[in-house]
Amino acid sequence: MSYPSLLFSDKASGTRIEEHVFEDVKLTAFFSEESIGAMRVLCRPEDIPVRQDLLRYLDGNGEVRGILKDLEAVSADLVRLHAAMQAVKCENERHYVFVGLMAAVADFAGLAASLPEQGGPLLLRFGSRFRGDFADPVWSDMAAEAQKLRKEADRIRRETFRMAGDNLWMRPDFRESYVERLQRCAAELGLPPERRQRDVSIRLDARMVNALARLHPEAFLAFRDFYARNSGSFDEGILSYRFELGFYLEALALMDRIRNAGLPLCWPAPAKEKRIRVRELYDISLLLKSGVRIVPNDAEFTSAEPFFFLTGANGGGKTTYLRSLANAALLFLSGCPVCAASAEIWPVGNVFTHFPQDERFEADGRYADEQRRVGEILAAHGGNSLILLNETYATTNEELAVSSTLALAEKLKDSGSFVLYITHQHGLEAAGVPFLSVIVDEDDQNRRTYRIERRREAEGSYASDILRRYGLDAESLLSRFPGNGGERA
Numbered sequence: 001m002s003y004p005s006l007l008f009s010d011k012a013s014g015t016r017i018e019e020h021v022f023e024d025v026k027l028t029a030f031f032s033e034e035s036i037g038a039m040r041v042l043c044r045p046e047d048i049p050v051r052q053d054l055l056r057y058l059d060g061n062g063e064v065r066g067i068l069k070d071l072e073a074v075s076a077d078l079v080r081l082h083a084a085m086q087a088v089k090c091e092n093e094r095h096y097v098f099v100g101l102m103a104a105v106a107d108f109a110g111l112a113a114s115l116p117e118q119g120g121p122l123l124l125r126f127g128s129r130f131r132g133d134f135a136d137p138v139w140s141d142m143a144a145e146a147q148k149l150r151k152e153a154d155r156i157r158r159e160t161f162r163m164a165g166d167n168l169w170m171r172p173d174f175r176e177s178y179v180e181r182l183q184r185c186a187a188e189l190g191l192p193p194e195r196r197q198r199d200v201s202i203r204l205d206a207r208m209v210n211a212l213a214r215l216h217p218e219a220f221l222a223f224r225d226f227y228a229r230n231s232g233s234f235d236e237g238i239l240s241y242r243f244e245l246g247f248y249l250e251a252l253a254l255m256d257r258i259r260n261a262g263l264p265l266c267w268p269a270p271a272k273e274k275r276i277r278v279r280e281l282y283d284i285s286l287l288l289k290s291g292v293r294i295v296p297n298d299a300e301f302t303s304a305e306p307f308f309f310l311t312g313a314n315g316g317g318k319t320t321y322l323r324s325l326a327n328a329a330l331l332f333l334s335g336c337p338v339c340a341a342s343a344e345i346w347p348v349g350n351v352f353t354h355f356p357q358d359e360r361f362e363a364d365g366r367y368a369d370e371q372r373r374v375g376e377i378l379a380a381h382g383g384n385s386l387i388l389l390n391e392t393y394a395t396t397n398e399e400l401a402v403s404s405t406l407a408l409a410e411k412l413k414d415s416g417s418f419v420l421y422i423t424h425q426h427g428l429e430a431a432g433v434p435f436l437s438v439i440v441d442e443d444d445q446n447r448r449t450y451r452i453e454r455r456r457e458a459e460g461s462y463a464s465d466i467l468r469r470y471g472l473d474a475e476s477l478l479s480r481f482p483g484n485g486g487e488r489a
Contacts, residue, residue: 003237004125006244009050013042017330017351024353024390025326026285030257034243035250039334045270045347050122051335052267057119058252064119065252067111072245074108079242090206092213095223096153102230103150105238106143109133142230149226152219156212251336254284258339261287263294268332268343276301276329276386276418280341283324295450296341299325305434307412307419310452312438317450318422321436322388325420326351329386348418349384352377354392366395374408383416390422402427409433 017040022028028036043051058065081101088094112130115123133139213220258265264280271277280296295317301308310318328338332345354373370393381387392408393401402425409431412419421433439451 003235003240004122004129006054006122006126006241006248007038007041007047007051008043009047009121010044013044013349015042015350016040017042018353021326021351021353022330024355025323025330025388026288027327027330029285029288030254031250032246035247038243038247039330042333042350043335048270048333048335048347050120052337053120054122055248055251055255055335055337056267057123058248059255061119064115064123065249067115068245068249071108071111071241072249074104074111075239075242075245077104078108079239082236082239090209091224092220093206093209095220095227096156096209098227098231098234099146099149099153099223101234102142102146102226105234106146108238108241109143142233145226146230149219149222152222156216156219247334251334255337257287258284263339264341265337266340266342268328268338268340268345271344271346274303274306274346274416276325276345278325278328278338278340278343278345281324281328281343282339283320284327284339285323286320293450297321297324297450297452299328301418301420306417307409307433308421308436309428309431309433310420310422310436310438311424311455316438317452318438319390320450321452322390322420322422326353326386326388346418348386349382350380351386352381352388354387354389356391356394367393367400370395371404378408378411381415381417385417387412387417387419389419392421392423394424398425401425406431 019036019040022031022036022039027039031039058068078101081097081104084097085094085101088097109130112127113134115127117124117127133143255265263282263284268278276299278299281299282294282296286292286294297317299321310321312318324339328340328343329345329348329351331338332343333347333351338345354370354377357369374392377387389408393404396404405421405423405425405428409421409428413431413433420436435455436452437455439453
């Protein structure tokens, strides 16, 4: 019987979000590489509320959450021992490691079987699968034998040899190492965990392992016999629980962190019609900075208005707004709560970002590289995506940038996808796309408010705001010196 997924009721949608999307919007600061890998694989829309129900249950049940933490720790051992199996140097080491591997499988199964029959269909199916193992006397006898043999293997592991004043073990003891201590301290500081673990044991030469087998012949004969009878029992499918469990635990840790910061969380409702409506949305990446004032904003995209240009002052919060929208969509699609007061989100089929790449462009130049990347998005978005463009075509001349943006807007505005495009370009009114703009408080020395609001047309840059305030913009100068630039009525 195969292992059921904790992420999908049946199977994934088959769509994968590009890894750089999570880097662009800084979700990699809150989720490990393995959890990002899980989030990249989109579930079907019907599985979003199923995951939400499971996270709600875990959020309110500390005991079950503790079992999942223990399961994740055992799953890490499974991954490590499986890797050790692939690297063995002799048959005696293979038999020895296999005992530990199957004992860890038994530990994992025992913890999973202890879960209450609650928490929604994903957790119920997971627990039932392992309760079924223990109902099989052949499997339960094998598990009990593996755990018994592991005790003997532990005793042998503690058999040491003196070499140049150092102790050598076949496998590291369970005592906390310096690396583990550093990892624990990092977790206490709120730093994201490094999911990949190296096997830090001192690998013994095959001759030394065989020497240990001669010192403990009865134990190694028992290991060999156990391997001969059960070598086909290990299913690598159990290894996938490492990142599935990690995803849920990291999502819960992020929820705790957001609440501790005094910020709101909501469970978005899947929109029944094609729209994204979020109230008091904020960018969680601001949690990485101390002393930053977090200003919430609203976002609303509909089938009638799916595309907005976002313009305004530099440093006024445009990229922050874009990231907050992207994070809301990505967290929702993963079944997580969203950083907002309320939200209703259409389950888009993918999320695309186009951020500046500095010097990482192809040999043909930045403009050619941007055209290539934009072309990939146009070919892949499928008319049901969220597309987030940050200063696209900003590195070329103004005339070419405007013409390229207008051509891109023409292809996207009626495509069926939602689009937010940050730009400083002028003359885009011809695209027929509505504008959002950063609000500057002109009564308070042009102070940035970090508020984003709908505008009838494009707003100028922050420099234009300053020139207008002090009467140095073109309109003010023409009024003051009509002879130099033409008469004004």
